[in-house]
Amino acid sequence: MESVAPASVDLHKLSVRRLNHFLHHEIGAASASRVEILNPNGLHNIAVGLDAPVQVDVRGHAGYFLGGMNRRARIVVHGNVGWSVAENMMSGEVRVKGFASQCAGASAHGGLLFIEGSASSRCGISLKGGDIVVGGHVGHMSAFMAQAGRLVVCGDAGAGLGDSLYEAVIYVRGKIHSLGADAREEPMAEEDLATVGQLLGRTGLDWSPREFKRVASAKTLYHWNVDADQEY
Numbered sequence: 001m002e003s004v005a006p007a008s009v010d011l012h013k014l015s016v017r018r019l020n021h022f023l024h025h026e027i028g029a030a031s032a033s034r035v036e037i038l039n040p041n042g043l044h045n046i047a048v049g050l051d052a053p054v055q056v057d058v059r060g061h062a063g064y065f066l067g068g069m070n071r072r073a074r075i076v077v078h079g080n081v082g083w084s085v086a087e088n089m090m091s092g093e094v095r096v097k098g099f100a101s102q103c104a105g106a107s108a109h110g111g112l113l114f115i116e117g118s119a120s121s122r123c124g125i126s127l128k129g130g131d132i133v134v135g136g137h138v139g140h141m142s143a144f145m146a147q148a149g150r151l152v153v154c155g156d157a158g159a160g161l162g163d164s165l166y167e168a169v170i171y172v173r174g175k176i177h178s179l180g181a182d183a184r185e186e187p188m189a190e191e192d193l194a195t196v197g198q199l200l201g202r203t204g205l206d207w208s209p210r211e212f213k214r215v216a217s218a219k220t221l222y223h224w225n226v227d228a229d230q231e232y
Contacts, residue, residue, distance in 0.1 A: 010038045016045055023050055042082070047075055050092070067094040070111060086113040089130055095203075102139070105132045108149065114203045121158065124151045127168050133203045141180065143170050152199050154207055162215050170215040171196050173207055184218045 007027070009019050023035065034055040040046055044063035047056050050073035058066070061079035068087040077085075080098035089108040096104075099117035106122070108130030115123075118136030127146035137155035144160070146168035156174035163180020170183075171192070179185070188210070196209035 007035045008038060009035060011041065011043060011046075012039045016043050019046070020048060023047060023052075023054070023056070027052060027054055040079070044082070047073070050075075053092075061098070070094060080117075085115075086111070086130075089113065099136075104134075105130060108132070112199075112202060118155060124149070124168070127151065131199060133199050133205070135203075135205060137174065140177070143168060144180065146170075150195060150199065152196060152212070154205060162217070164221060165215075165217040167217065169195075171212040172215060173212045176213070176215070179215065182218050182221045183215055186214045186216050188212065188214050 037058045040058050040060045040062045042061050042063045044065055046058060046062050046066045048065060048068040051071045053072045056073055056075045058077045062077055063082040064084055065087055066081050066085050067075045070086060070092045071090040072092045074093045077096045081096050082101045084103045084106050085096060085100050086094040086108055087106045089111045091111045093112045096115045100115045100119040102120045102122050103125050104115060104119045104123045105113040105127060107126045107128055109128045111130050113132045116135045119134050119138045121139035121141055122144055123138040123142040124132050124146050125144045127143060127149040129148040131150045133152045135154050138153050138157050140158035141160045141163055142157060143151050143162045143165060145164045147166040149168050151170045153172045157172050157176045159177045160180040161176055162170050162183030165183045192214050193209040196212050200207055
């Protein structure tokens with residue numbers, strides 16, 4: 001990416017709608033490969049639907065759906081975020097230098113979401129192929145119905161981790177309060193150690209991959225069992 005002076009957008013002076021229009025349609029004409037967003041002040045839907053290899057720095061706390069549907073952009077939030085950061089992300093990277101509320105990375109198909117602090121409940125819900133790394137803890141029902149992708153948790157995990165998990169894999173360094181339906185702890189293979197090491201390396205974290213536990217699906221929910229008498 002060519003290095004040029006960053007464009008600066010002050011959300012005290014410009015609406016989020018106008019900001020996103022600039023990011024979608026005008027950034028190329030402005031010859032900027034980097035945009036700095038000032039005074040986000042908890043506003044929602046900042047930098048959604050981006051489809052360009054642009055660097056976006058959000059200087060402060062943001063609200064819901066920041067970086068949703070991201071494709072190719074690298075977004076760094078110098079603060080905390082609300083619900084559903086990087087929801088339905090396709091590629092690129094979203095990095096939160098603070099904490100995240102519920103449903104972080106929901107339905108992400110690709111890309112990397114890195115939360116340096118902790119994430120609230122349902123982190124990685126319905127994950128569809130993206131990678132999520134959380135430097136702290138995650139709340140209850142994280143990776144609920146996660147279908148593909150990886151969730152790396154460097155702290156503890158709340159209750160119901162991986163409930164109704166499909167092909168996604170979870171790695172947890174700390175304590176697991178409880179596993180959800182059909183989730184089970186499995187031995188770490190060499191491939192898992194390499195995967196965790198690669199994701200930690202991308203985020204700059206220096207934990208040993210050997211400190212992590214693997215959680216995956218037992219695959220008992222894949223098919224209807226007429227003899228189960230509704231007991232799954």
